[in-house]
Amino acid sequence: MKSITDFFANLGGNVLSAVQKLGRGHMLFFQMVMGMDEILRRPSLLIKQLFYVGVLSVILISLSGFFVGMVLGLQGYYTLSQFGAEATLGVMVAASLVRELGPVVTALLFAGRAGSALTAEVGLMKATEQLSGLEMMAVNPIRRVLTPRLFGGIISMPLLAAMFSMFGVLGGWFVGVGLLGVDDGTYWSQMQTKIDLHEDIYNGIIKSIVFGVVCTWIALFEGYDSTPTSEGLSRATTRTVVHSAFAILGLDFILTAIMFGE
Amino acid sequence: MTKQRHLEIMVGVFVAAGIVALFFMALQVSNLGNITDQEGYNVQARFDNIGGIKVKAPVTMAGVKVGRVTKIEFDKETFEAVATLNIEKKYDQIPDDTFAGRN
Numbered sequence: 001m002k003s004i005t006d007f008f009a010n011l012g013g014n015v016l017s018a019v020q021k022l023g024r025g026h027m028l029f030f031q032m033v034m035g036m037d038e039i040l041r042r043p044s045l046l047i048k049q050l051f052y053v054g055v056l057s058v059i060l061i062s063l064s065g066f067f068v069g070m071v072l073g074l075q076g077y078y079t080l081s082q083f084g085a086e087a088t089l090g091v092m093v094a095a096s097l098v099r100e101l102g103p104v105v106t107a108l109l110f111a112g113r114a115g116s117a118l119t120a121e122v123g124l125m126k127a128t129e130q131l132s133g134l135e136m137m138a139v140n141p142i143r144r145v146l147t148p149r150l151f152g153g154i155i156s157m158p159l160l161a162a163m164f165s166m167f168g169v170l171g172g173w174f175v176g177v178g179l180l181g182v183d184d185g186t187y188w189s190q191m192q193t194k195i196d197l198h199e200d201i202y203n204g205i206i207k208s209i210v211f212g213v214v215c216t217w218i219a220l221f222e223g224y225d226s227t228p229t230s231e232g233l234s235r236a237t238t239r240t241v242v243h244s245a246f247a248i249l250g251l252d253f254i255l256t257a258i259m260f261g262e
Numbered sequence: 263m264t265k266q267r268h269l270e271i272m273v274g275v276f277v278a279a280g281i282v283a284l285f286f287m288a289l290q291v292s293n294l295g296n297i298t299d300q301e302g303y304n305v306q307a308r309f310d311n312i313g314g315i316k317v318k319a320p321v322t323m324a325g326v327k328v329g330r331v332t333k334i335e336f337d338k339e340t341f342e343a344v345a346t347l348n349i350e351k352k353y354d355q356i357p358d359d360t361f362a363g364r365n
Contacts, residue, residue, distance in 0.1 A: 044266065050273045050277075051276075055272045055273060055275075094291050098291065156276075158284075159276065159283070162280055162283035162286075162287055163279065163283045165287055169291055188290065192292065195292045196292060197288060200292065201291070201292050204287075205284070
């Protein structure tokens with residue numbers, strides 16, 4: 001009898017703490033967005049975060065995009081040439097990059113590269129009581145520390161995803177046209193007739209903005225909500241990457257179903 | 263101060279590169295270049311069966327693309343499919359007795 005009530009007590013406790021955490025996350029998001037005027041008043045805060053979150057990710061994102069594009073070129077050529085349809089290689093490469101791989105892989109890399117760094121930074125600020133210190137000086141740490149980071153992430157993500165897709169298309173071109181002998185004109189013209197500006201490109205950008213919000217939000221919340229010990233910090237950083245990956249892949253399915261499902 | 267300036271320059275380059283990438287996607291990858299001549303004129307074609315034709319499918323004459331399918335409807339009086347074809351303005355010499363087929 002005791003073990004049964006224990007079971008229900010545990011279950012209830014877990015659900016309650018999950019709901020509380022969800023609530024704290026949404027409260028924090030609301031407070032971060034409400035602090036938007038802070039970045040208008042001090043744009044240098046945002047610029048600094050754009051540098052750390054965006055600029056430092058450019059090389060990783062561009063190189064990954066190029067390699068993903070090259071793999072798509074090789075693999076696509078192998079499959080398409082069996083049907084004599086090498087001419088549509090450009091469509092295959094561009095459609096997969098713009099619709100799915102660009103936003104998703106960028107967001108996954110972003111979560112690993114920038115998200116974990118944000119969590120560690122904010123978590124350490126909390127552990128060393130820098131956030132409380134700011135509060136003691138009547139500076140709101142959410143507005144001063146978290147808001148610029150959130151918007152840095154939201155602005156960086158679509159730009160990074162666009163770079164990823166661009167380098168991917170060029171990588172596919174390099175392999176398909178340069179190495180495997182697909183015609184240059186066919187590669188581009190097939191792509192241009194099949195890829196639609198609204199349907200494919202805008203939706204890809206919307207996806208990457210959504211992922212930017214979610215990834216940065218998760219990273220900042222985990223850092224802000226972490227237990228201020230070295231163990232708590234390491235767990236928070238792990239949770240950032242794991243939760244971001246789940247959120248990205250899950251949301252990607254939902255967004256794809258809404259955008260491209262008929 | 264110089265460090266701040268360095269940061270600003272790098273961020274400026276980053277944002278500019280991102281916008282260049284977006285333009286590249288819009289101009290080089292998508293069909294933005296092709297849909298600028300959107301005006302053209304509409305003609306209607308009736309089919310017993312529309313088959314696999316979808317909106318935005320290309321309309322070709324002698325194998326050359328001259329326009330796009332913009333709308334597909336069902337005529338409930340004649341029980342036919344009515345496809346509206348948008349033909350580019352430069353092809354305005356198409357004879358009256360031209361008939362449409364699907365392939």
